[in-house]
Structure formats: C-alpha cells, structure tokens
Amino acid sequence: MPTEQEVRTHLQKIAYPGSRHDIVTLGLVSEIGLHGSDVVVHFRPSSASDQVLQHLGGKITAALSALPGVEHVVVHDGRRRLGGGQQRPVAAPAKSPLPGVGKVIAVASGKGGVGKSTVSVNLALALKALGNRVGVLDADVYGPSIPLMMGSEATPRAGDDKKIYPVEKYGISLISMGFFLDDQSPVIWRGPIVMGIIRQFLRDVIWGDLDYLVVDLPPGTGDAVLTLAQEIPLNGGVIVSTPQDVALLDVNRGIAMFKQVHVPIIGIVENMSYYLCPHCGEREEIFGHGGVKKTGLEVLGEIPIVEEIRTGGDEGKPMVLQSPDHAVSRAFHTIANRVMQASPKTLH
Amino acid sequence: MPHPALIIPVMEEKSLRILWDDDLLSEYSFTYLRGWCPCAVCQGHGGTRNFIPVENPQLESISAVGNYAITPRWTDGHDTGIYTFEYLRTLSEQHETLSQEQAKG
Numbered sequence: 354m355p356t357e358q359e360v361r362t363h364l365q366k367i368a369y370p371g372s373r374h375d376i377v378t379l380g381l382v383s384e385i386g387l388h389g390s391d392v393v394v395h396f397r398p399s400s401a402s403d404q405v406l407q408h409l410g411g412k413i414t415a416a417l418s419a420l421p422g423v424e425h426v427v428v429h430d431g432r433r434r435l436g437g438g439q440q441r442p443v444a445a446p447a448k449s450p451l452p453g454v455g456k457v458i459a460v461a462s463g464k465g466g467v468g469k470s471t472v473s474v475n476l477a478l479a480l481k482a483l484g485n486r487v488g489v490l491d492a493d494v495y496g497p498s499i500p501l502m503m504g505s506e507a508t509p510r511a512g513d514d515k516k517i518y519p520v521e522k523y524g525i526s527l528i529s530m531g532f533f534l535d536d537q538s539p540v541i542w543r544g545p546i547v548m549g550i551i552r553q554f555l556r557d558v559i560w561g562d563l564d565y566l567v568v569d570l571p572p573g574t575g576d577a578v579l580t581l582a583q584e585i586p587l588n589g590g591v592i593v594s595t596p597q598d599v600a601l602l603d604v605n606r607g608i609a610m611f612k613q614v615h616v617p618i619i620g621i622v623e624n625m626s627y628y629l630c631p632h633c634g635e636r637e638e639i640f641g642h643g644g645v646k647k648t649g650l651e652v653l654g655e656i657p658i659v660e661e662i663r664t665g666g667d668e669g670k671p672m673v674l675q676s677p678d679h680a681v682s683r684a685f686h687t688i689a690n691r692v693m694q695a696s697p698k699t700l701h
Numbered sequence: 702m703p704h705p706a707l708i709i710p711v712m713e714e715k716s717l718r719i720l721w722d723d724d725l726l727s728e729y730s731f732t733y734l735r736g737w738c739p740c741a742v743c744q745g746h747g748g749t750r751n752f753i754p755v756e757n758p759q760l761e762s763i764s765a766v767g768n769y770a771i772t773p774r775w776t777d778g779h780d781t782g783i784y785t786f787e788y789l790r791t792l793s794e795q796h797e798t799l800s801q802e803q804a805k806g
Contacts, residue, residue, distance in 0.1 A: 400708040586768035615769035
C-alpha cells in the first residue's frame, strides 16, 4: 500500500490538459484519502469542465491502480459547493458555456427600426445555407418579432427534465420571448425580470449541437442590452444601421458598448441602403448610401429596400429562403461568409 | 488576450489560482485580490488607483461575466467588482509594483 506522499508524487506526473502544470501544483487535488486498499482522490471545486475532470479521473485511476497494494481508486469531482452550504460553485468563464453551441454572434443596432431582426433571420438562414447548424435566440424581449418573421406559431416543448426545447423552423432552432406572450399583451417588465428570463433561456434551453447561435439583441444601448452582452458569452458582434447620419450617431454608441464588454465587432450591415424602383429600375438613395463607411467598421454588406424583404418578413417567408438568387439574398450570403471568416466554426 | 483555462479558489490558502491558456499560472491572495477591487465603490471616480484593505476577506463564490471577466462575491456581500481578464493579468504581471503600492497605503 503506498503512502499519501507516494500517491501525491504519482499525481504530480499528471499534467492538466494543454498545460505543463500538473494537477497537484495547480491545486486541483484537494485531498487524498487512504482506506485499506482503497485510494480516494478529491478534486477541489473549480471552473474545470466535466469532460476535463472525467479525463483526469481516468488518468488518475489508471496511474494509481498500477501501484502495488491498491485495489480501488475513487475520484470525487469538485461538485461540493465553495465553502459548503447553499453557495454556487465556481462558474466557468468558458469561451462558450452554452453546451453544444459553437460561436455566438450578436446582432445589434444603436437604435430601433433599422431592420435588426430582418438581418438576424436572413443571416441565420444564409449561415444555414452554407452548411452550418444554426440557432436563433430572439433576445429582443420587448418586441419579439422573430416568430412572425420566421412564420413559426409552434411553442417550444418543455421536457420532463424542465428543460426547454427550441422550435424548429426552416432547419433553424428558435427561441423567442414571443412564444410565451400573446400578441396583445405589452411587455411591461423591469430589468431584473427580463434578466431572469434571459438567464432561464441560457440555462434551460437545450440547443443541441450548433455551429452558430445568432442572438437578436434588443435595440439601443440601454440596460437590457448591456446586461445581455455580459450574461451571454458573445464571440462576435454584427451592427445593423441605416446610412443616414442620425442613425450613425447611435451606431457609435453601439460600438462603444461592444468595446465595453469586450466583444469583437465583425462589421456593420448597411440596411435600407438604396431603393430600386420596380418600375423604372432607377436606384434611389433615400438615406444616403454608403454612410456606414464613416463608422470605420468593415462593411459586411449593403441591403437595398425591396418590397419582398418586407412581405417576406410579414408573411414569415424570409427572403433568403424565398428567392435565394435575388441580389438581397446574395448580399446575405456574403455577410454570412464574412461572419464565418471572422468567427470560424468550432470543429465538433 | 490570454483567457483563463482554469480558475481555482484554494480556500485554505486564501488564494485564487488562475491557469491561463498561454500556460502562465497566476496566484492571488484574497487580501490582494479584494484590495485591488476595480469597482467604482472601491476605486471612486478620482482617476487614482487605490488599494482598499479589507481584513481577512473570505470568498463566497465566483461567477463569469460575458466572456471577458469574473465577479467574485465576498462573504461580506461585496460583489460589484468586475475583474476583466486583462485586469487580472495586470494584477499578476505587476504583482511586485502593486504590492509595494499596497504596503505604502
């Protein structure tokens, strides 16, 4: 039977995945117990994922079982709460703590009415068309419009495990506040309630395996957006704006907000860029085309005003799906490509 | 910007360890970490960098903020410090300088 010191020496040969530091030096091993021919190793509560702990548990078992006199090796994960009692364990600030979800892309705007939800829906469908598994989280709690735009009237399924399963529409997994409200009732909640609901979405929704989750943020740079950006681990931000100077004023606030919460901005989409007259074919630049260049952000695409985008949204048949060869749909494919370049999908 | 690969509070040593994804291992005593709390309540708005000593601070829990920071909750209820990873790196890399500042008070 080995001594505690001998066990420790053996554990010191086990490195943390991706590191040259061993698990004892890191402090990951909190306790070693010797009971007859059994060895019990306790992990300290930490931000390590279940997979890493399982992997290390396997290595520990293999290493210690080989020692003479050892019959059983038991490894306890660090599930005990910090300091005992009711407290939460150490939250992992992982790059994406949403299980199964690859990259989380936020679509934001400095102000309302610039077509943020339209861009979210069509960007999601374009990402899907490029071979990705895609989900949409409609985080615009005050004006959830994605169910209408996607033509989805189904309600998310609640499992016996108290988890929420997203609605599937056009091959996209979808969760929206709109599913839980009727059309008439206004959303008159204050910040804390909104945050509670968003947290529940993040915690209890089973997304399955996704390459991209497109998050449609509420408009503006107010309390709800800021908190959301802190609560959801965003990998990249796409800003939507119309080209006139008045709208661009607010874009700068959006940029500053993303900087504040350390979310890299992938670029800007110029929506309502110009109007193509269906009668004479003349191009009318109502809001002054190209204005978004002034922001200094990479212009991901320019979306003209065409009636089909509007009808597509109102009828729940998004443009990218309805007319994939239309100039608008091609613009969305370009945007999706650039998003993929800036935020490459994680290999599963 | 390096990202933490592992965060471990070692309660009996009253310290927090962070293993970064570039393999740097940082260690912060609770006294040091709490004293350099970046929140406005501790730092004020004067533009100066202040060490606010707290006697024997105890960590209650740690939560993640977005993908850029953590917030410790201390047993005296203080939980307003958002420690960005950048700030935590600074606290680690400038440990010597900051400890001297801390000693001067």
